Amino acid sequence: MPTLAELVSDGCGLPFAAAAEALREAVGAHGAAVVEAPPGTGKTTLAPPIISGLVEGRVVVTQPRRVAARAAARRLAALTGTPVGELVGYTVRGDRVLGADAKVEMLTPGVLLRRLLRDPGLDGTGAVILDEVHERGLDTDLLVGLLVEVRELRPDLVVIAMSATADTETLAGLLGDTAPAPVVGVPGVLHPLTARYCPGPLPLDARGVSREFLAHVATVARAAFDERPGDGDVLVFLPGAREVRVVADLLRGSVPAEVLELHGQIPAREQDRAISGRRPGEPPRIVVSTNLAESSLTVAGVRVVVDAGLSREPRRDSARGMSGLVTVRCARSSADQRAGRAARQGPGVVWRCYDEETYAGLRPQVTPESQTTDLTGALLTLAAWGSPRGATMRLPSPLPAASVAEDEAVLRSLGAVDTTGRITEDGRRLASIPASPRWARALVDGAALVGSRTAAETVAAVESGVSGDLGREIIALRRGGTPEARRWKAEADRLARLIDAAPGTGALPGAVVVLAFPERVARKVGGTYLLASGTRAAAPPELAGHVWLAVAEVTRAGGVSAAGTGAVIRSAAPIDEPTARLAGQLLVEETRGELVDGRLRARRVVALGAIELSSTPVPARELGAHAVRDVVAAHGLGVIGWSQSADALRRRMALLHRSIGGRWPDVGDDALLTRLDDWLAPELRAAADTGALAGIDLTTPLRRLLPWPEAGRLDELAPERLQVPSGSRIRLEYPPHDADGPVVVAVKLQECFGLATSPRLVDGRVEVVFHLLSPAGRPLAITGDLASFWSGPYAQVRSEMRGRYPRHPWPEDPWTAPATARTKRRG
Structure with a gap:
């Protein structure tokens, strides 16, 4: 039965044993270090005992998932020959096995x-080891910032x-004081790795990962098993527990292997x-796992990896x-870490269920969770720590300002922080x-409404990830008999103890x-549900028969939008209208207008956010x-409509705005709608x-926008009509208000004899393009250079x-011929 010190001296044959002395020196000199070592090198097994020999007090080691914390504690305890909790224990939400004298605690x-x-x-802790920081979990990022500040008060604390x-x-x-903390590491011991690409159908549809793609993954896994090198096992990576179960079921019975699942929902x-590794005489194995096995856990005996190329992220x-x-x-x-699991113990193969081009186009690194997830919990933690918004804290990545503002507003609505972001008494309780x-x-307020037990059971169910009909699921959990039910009951018991007992x-x-x-x-x-927020969402069959729902989780649908809404309800509880009205802060009574065939209709509406209760x-x-x-x-100016004269005026004003700018106003849709009171109030x-x-x-409302005294030059700068040599005043066609283009005059050719220069508008900035027409009004030529036209193409x-229009003049010399709108006879 080796002690922790003997375990380190032995090294257990793990590559990280080579870094033991360097880690001791770094901690002795700086009290902090960064350990960089690939999965499978033994850093999680050996680093805690190394540090334990250097500090007074317990060594606590964070693992990103409960299953990883329990597994790490069991492995280290097994290596020392002690029961879990005696020398090495763990603490996770709802489960704690830790003796008073334990030297290492996984949590x-x-x-x-x-x-x-x-x-x-x-107090009582000598060192903190943050494992798997590369996963960039939000809680781990926060711990980096908090522990840097703790070390300012406790220089003896090793981090x-x-x-x-x-x-x-x-x-x-971040971890260093006057200089960066030392970096200690060992290289990965990788054997040759062969990559094979096996693209299949698109992975996502309206319900998430498609059955067709999961069937493809199972097919690739069978081929990988049949062609595996040596007698190794196969490890299959999928994004979530549902996908793991589906693929495992497809594989069972179709391959001569033991098919095992690995995810957080199994005992x-x-x-x-x-x-654990395969014992002698046992059949080969296919382990179907979530990303638990990517870095947090080492699955022994693997020589082949099948990677679906997907992950589940907030x-x-x-x-x-x-x-x-x-x-x-x-x-x-x-993807590279997953592949590396195949080459730890010998030559391995990774089968990727996508093509090489997709692999090359993957984003290089994991997106930090702080940049994409809800920050209300993190902001409450920072406020309770005394560092609102983490503004002065040394974090691996700054929190995004827009998300901070939005989520702090949620905390204010809960009474958890004040207007400066500082925590309130209610916030400390939360x-x-x-x-x-x-x-x-909801737990605190709901206890008085439904009873502390029901409130605790509901929160425990939602926080544990229960999906579907919450009411039915809670009834099933109450019956017990499964590991999930036992964990849920323990969590509900714990939550109920935290609030005042209330019958409800x-x-x-x-x-x-x-x-x-x-x-x-x-x-x-x-066929869909309208949320009070205004979002429409599809619901699964077990919920779709109810009129009212209280939605606990709604997410964007993967791939094709669910029922055309782009959102799907994952978990909810059926309610009635009186229960819905508990959302009283959203209840409004107001007069609303709507358009019916171009006329306004008024309604007195009682609504719960976007949901109308009565009208x-x-x-x-x-x-x-x-x-x-x-x-x-809301509907745009199209509900009024543009008369011919109003549209013509708008086009002229738009040209002046584009050509001159200054005080000539923008008459685009957005600009007009933002200034309705300035020009359309009487109407x-x-x-x-x-x-x-x-x-x-x-037309008249638009003229209210014309600037004074510049308005007096409107007809000079952008006239409605242009007088041509025949004496006719021809209407000018201006380009649409939202498009560039020429100003056009469409006029019969005979009316322009003798005109050598095309007129220019807007103080010479804009030329007029002539569309010269036949006597029948058909286009003969388009030109902005009349002199060139008369000298060339006119002939x-x-x-x-x-010959076609003999009654109309076609003189040899258009320069001296009189311009006319009449025929020869009438002339």
Whole structure:
């Protein structure tokens, strides 16, 4: 039974043993270091014992996932021959196995963040090791910033950042004091790796990863198994637990192998089975995994990797109030790490379920979670730490300003922070609850409404990722009997203990969801659901039969938009209208206008955000001019229409704006709509009385925009008509208001005899292009240079036309012939 010190001296045959002395020296001299070593080299196994021998107190090691924290603790305990918890233990949300004398504790970043808020000095802790920092999880990024500040008060606290593919320069600069922290590492021991590309159907459809693509992955996995080198096992990478289950089911029975699943939703015993090496005499294995096996866990015995090339990452859609995990192409760094798992123990093969061009086009690195996810929890943590918005904190990446402003507004609406971003007393209570701020608020407020037990059960179910009909799922979880149900019950028990006991009214879980996300109250409209936020979303069959839903999670649909909405409801609870009205802050009563056949109709509306609850017709005059203006602003000036004279004036004004600018106004759609009160106010007031919008002549209103005294030159600079040599005044055709183009005059050729120079408008800036017409009004020539036309092409036109139109003059000399609009006889 080796001790931790003996384990390090032995090295367990792991490559990282070669870096042990360098790590000791770095910590002894600087108290901090960056460890860079590829997956499988043993840094997670050996670094904690190395550091434990250098510090007083416990070594805590963060792992990005619960399954990784438990697995790392079990592996290190097994190597020392001790039960988990005695020498090495773990703490994850809802599960803790840790003795008072344990030297090493594996935990998740979220657990350590909450511990720091309770105990900023980390009493009893001698060192913190942040593992897998290259994954750029939000909690890990925050821990880097917080621990840098803790070390200012506790110089004895050792901080290590460990990564497979880190930006070591940035990390070293953050962790260093007067100089960057040392970088310690070992190279990966990679055997030859062969890459094979097997593209298939498009991976995504309206429901996410398509069944056709998953079938393709299973087919590639079978081929990879049949052609694997030696007697190695196969590791298949897929983006999520659902995809893992589907592909594993397709493989079972179709290959002479044991097919194992590896993801966070299976029991610990099954996780251990998938990770541990194959015993002598056991059949070969195909392990179908999420990205757990990419860097957090090492799966023993793998010689072949099948990579679907997908990952599940957080994304936010601020415009539609959606955030959550979406399936995207993985980063090239992730693809390379996955492939490397095949070449740790000998020559390996990676089978990529996409083509080489796709691989070359992958983004180089993983996108930091802080740049794409909801930041309300992070901002509450920073406020509780005393560093609102993290403005002065040394973080690996600055938090995006737009997301900070948006999510801090959410925290203010929850009463968690004040206008300066500093935490309130309510905020401190919410920060102490192991749930996101919205769900923490719903837990506290919902206890009095539905009872502390129901509130806790609902929040535990949502936070654990339950999908579909929340009411049914909670009933199923109450029956127990599964590992998921036991974990859910433990979490619900823990949450219930954090709030005051309250009997409640026995309302359904949907009430708690409404309290968390009032803007996600949804009512069925046709075949989809309209959310109070204005978003439309499709719902799965188990929810689609209900009129009202309280939506816990709505995400952008992968691939083709769901039912044409672009969004799909992942989890929700059926509710009734009285429960929907718990979102009282969204309830409005107002008069709204709408257009029906060009006329305004007024309605008195009671609405819950975008959802109308009732509508009563009222006289149009109740709208008022402001409501009419809102209708025009929303629908555009097309609802009024442009008369011929108004359009002509607009074209002339647009030419002056383009050619001169200055005080000549922009008359584009957007510019006019933003200045409605400046030029259309009298007509809007009249429309409020009559309800009539269509048919308003916009000519006079447009003239209100003309600048004074420049307006007096309008007809000089951009005249309506042009006088030609015959004496006729021909209307000029100006280009559309939103397009460049020539000013055109279409005139019969005979009316322009003797005209040598094309007139120019706008003080000579714009030339007039002549469309010279036949007596029948058909075009004969287009020119801006009349002198050249008379001297050249006219002769050919004359020879062709004088026989066809003998009653009209076609003189040999157009320069001296009198211009006329008449025939010869009439002349």
